[in-house]
Amino acid sequence: MKDIEMLPMNIGLDEEVREKVCATLAGVLANQHVLYIKKRNYHWNLVGERFHTLHEFYEAQYTQIEKAIDETAERIRQLGGVAPGSMAEFLEAATLEEVKGGLIHGEDSIKALVNDHDVVIKGLRTAVAEVESQGDAGTADFLTALMQSHEQMGWMLRSFLR
Ligand SMILES: [Fe+2]
Numbered sequence: 742m743k744d745i746e747m748l749p750m751n752i753g754l755d756e757e758v759r760e761k762v763c764a765t766l767a768g769v770l771a772n773q774h775v776l777y778i779k780k781r782n783y784h785w786n787l788v789g790e791r792f793h794t795l796h797e798f799y800e801a802q803y804t805q806i807e808k809a810i811d812e813t814a815e816r817i818r819q820l821g822g823v824a825p826g827s828m829a830e831f832l833e834a835a836t837l838e839e840v841k842g843g844l845i846h847g848e849d850s851i852k853a854l855v856n857d858h859d860v861v862i863k864g865l866r867t868a869v870a871e872v873e874s875q876g877d878a879g880t881a882d883f884l885t886a887l888m889q890s891h892e893q894m895g896w897m898l899r900s901f902l903r
Contacts, residue, residue, distance in 0.1 A: 747821065750820075750821050753876075754820070754875070754876065754877055756821070758875045758876065758877065759820045759821050759822065759877075760822070761871075761875060762820055762872050762875060762877050762880050763817050763820050763821075763822030765868050765871055765872060765880075766813055766816055766817045766820075766822070766880070767817065767822075767824075767825050767830075767834055768834050768835075768836070768864070768868075769813055769864070769865065769868060769884070769887070770810065770813045770814055770817070770824065770825060770831070770834075771825070771830070771831040771832070771833075771834035771835040771836075772835050772836060772837045772860075772861055772864065773806055773809055773810045773813060773861075774810060774828075774831040774835070775831065775832075775835045775837040775838070775839050775857075776806055776837060776854075776857055776858075776861065777803050777806045777807060777810060778839060779837075779839060779840060779853070779854070779857065780799045780802055780803035780806065780854065781799075781803055782840060782842055783795070783799050783845060783850040783853075783854070784796055784799040784800055784803065785842070786842055786843060786844050786845055787799075787844075787845060787846075787847060787850060788844050788845070788846060789846045789847045789848075790847075791847040791901075792847070795847050795850070795851075795901075798897075799850075802894055802897075802898075805890065805894065809887055809890065812883070812887075813887070814826075816880065816883055820877075820880070836860065836864065837857050837860060837861070840853070847901070848902070851898050851899075851901050851902055852902070854898050855895060855898045855899050855902070858891050858892075858894055858895035858898065859895065861891050862888055862891045862892055862895060865884055865887055865888035865891065866888060868884050869881050869884045869885050869888065872884060
């Protein structure tokens with residue numbers, strides 16, 4: 742691939758800081774992809790009496806995550822980084838584990854997703870503190886909002902459980 746030179750950036754965050762922040766964002770982007778695909782998987786392969794409700798609920802949630810994926814990748818670009826763009830890169834950087842396609846009951850799928858959201862929320866909480874300590878207020882704000890959206894999604898999932 743040909744090297745493409747961009748104009749240097751002068752936004753008050755030096756290159757080293759921006760590289761660290763982009764690496765943090767790349768980890769977030771990777772987990773978002775795993776969670777996105779897992780929700781699609783469950784949207785397709787769910788069985789049981791709550792099929793219809795959960796089928797639609799998962800669609801609403803993965804659509805929300807799809808938007809977050811785009812925003813996260815574009816934030817990397819705004820900081821002068823290159824967004825990872827392949828499944829291999831996402832799987833390598835992700836801390837969440839994907840699951841193969843297979844029939845699953847509603848309750849089991851919810852429990853798996855609640856756990857994944859907990860992992861993502863904890864990861865984002867650490868990431869916010871990291872980028873704050875680097876002086877990147879913009880990314881701290883972005884990741885805080887993302888963490889809040891995961892807290893909201895986690896709450897909705899948890900509320901399905903008895
Ligand atoms: Fe669908």
